[in-house]
Amino acid sequence: MxxxxxxxxxxxxxxxxxxxxxxxxxxxxxxxxxxxxxxxxxxxxxxxxxxxxxxxxxxxxxxxxxxxxxxxxxxxxxxxxxxxxxxxxxxxxxxxxxxxxxxxxxxxxxxxxxxxxxxxxxxxxxxxxxxxxxxxxxxxxxxxxxxxxxxxxxxxxxxxxxxxxxxxxxxxxxxxxxxxxxxxxxxxxxxxxxxxxxxxxxxxxxxFQLNHQDLCSRRARLIGALWLSLRTRDTPGLPALLIQYHQQAVDAAQAAAGEFAACARDFVALHATDPALADQLGEAAAAMSW
Ligand SMILES: [Zn+2]
Known part of the structure; x- marks a missing residue:
């Protein structure tokens, strides 16, 4: 919300x-x-x-x-x-x-x-x-x-x-x-x-049963994709155009129009403050969504 x-x-x-x-x-x-x-x-x-x-x-x-x-x-x-x-x-x-x-x-x-x-x-x-x-x-x-x-x-x-x-x-x-x-x-x-x-x-x-399985699995897809974008964006030596592309994906996920934006915003904040935990959660979410 x-x-x-x-x-x-x-x-x-x-x-x-x-x-x-x-x-x-x-x-x-x-x-x-x-x-x-x-x-x-x-x-x-x-x-x-x-x-x-x-x-x-x-x-x-x-x-x-x-x-x-x-x-x-x-x-x-x-x-x-x-x-x-x-x-x-x-x-x-x-x-x-x-x-x-x-x-x-x-x-x-x-x-x-x-x-x-x-x-x-x-x-x-x-x-x-x-x-x-x-x-x-x-x-x-x-x-x-x-x-x-x-x-x-x-x-x-x-x-x-x-x-x-x-x-x-x-x-x-x-x-x-x-x-x-x-x-x-x-x-x-x-x-x-x-x-x-x-x-x-x-x-x-x-x-509102905000932790209903259906909502959690759809949020997992979001976090999985977001984590990949964050990781790729921060890869040393990545061309500027690709950095820009992944940053746009990160921004779009957090925008008011993004589905599950509240979840995306907290995940991006976590990635900035505790990247190790974000990696752990991101990897698990990506695995859930494959
Ligand atoms: Zn609803």
Whole structure:
């Protein structure tokens, strides 16, 4: 997971340019929900601004960083995810199903709510694009929090008082995900070893199953290729053109558009500070991906 860089005013301007009436319609929908005291299903239009998030996120899932198919297929593979569930919240982890069954929580994870965060159903800072696995299978109607739920919050900023355990990666409402989660080779691990930041990382990793075998094996392919580029780039006597070629590959892997960029960034940092360990992990990853 990486921070999806944008500023609030830039996001709002992009929405206004893309669908001039969207923000006004969102405002009146919110006023209607305020009157009814809950989210009411029907004629939903958040999908109209999906393309803006797809572009901001470089066509990647906000949580697992899997690259999704291009915009032409967006209606099928990109899902607009409400970070805070709009219509109800269930307790997590679930007793059965595909969630992190058996996960032992490090702290309180909040109660269920029959109301949901109804005033955030049309808030642009309550959306990201996510893959079907992260959004429908795992996220569903769950939203673990440490304190009392702010289901009446009209802005995600004020809802932060509930002390969410998941990390919102878009913009600057929340901390940079990389400050909480790091990658040890292919594995996502908490960056801190105790306290609130540790608990948020632990819950987020378990919630989105960031160490699922499928994700780990795809990250292994990335690290294997990255390690070869780093090693080749640093080979004494290599022609300048080849050094440039491999440096470009290293840069592309770490760029926001790179699939699993958070993992790539930590591996490149490790290669600079502890090349022996990076070699060990890189060699193992390359062997896994052959
Ligand atoms: Zn995902």
């Amino acid at each position: 990486i921070r999806i860089e944008t500023e609030t005013d830039v996001l709002y301007a992009a929405i206004a340019a893309h669908r001039p009436s969207w923000l006004a319609r969102a405002k009146s929908r919110k006023a209607m929900y305020r009157r009814t005291g809950r989210y009411v299903e029907g004629q939903d239009f958040w999908g109209e601004i999906k393309d803006i998030y797809i572009e901001l996120q470089h066509e990647k899932c906000a949580y697992c960083e899997t690259r999704l198919a291009g915009r032409e297929l967006s209606s099928k593979v990109h899902e607009v995810e409400h970070f805070r569930p709009k219509s109800r919240v269930k307790t997590w982890p679930p007793a059965t199903g595909k969630g992190a069954v058996g996960f032992v929580p490090p702290c309180r994870l909040g109660r269920a709510s029959r109301r949901g965060y109804y005033l955030l159903a049309y808030h642009p800072l309550n959306y990201v694009i996510a893959c079907t696995r992260c959004n429908s299978t795992l996220k569903a109607d769950y939203f673990p929090v440490r304190r009392a739920r702010s289901t009446r919050a009209a802005h995600p900023d004020t809802a932060m008082a509930e002390d969410p355990l998941l990390i919102y990666p878009l913009g600057h409402l929340d901390v940079d995900p990389a400050s909480l989660i790091r990658f040890a080779g292919v594995l996502a691990v908490p960056r801190h070893d105790r306290g609130r930041d540790f608990e948020r990382a632990l819950v987020t990793i378990a919630f």
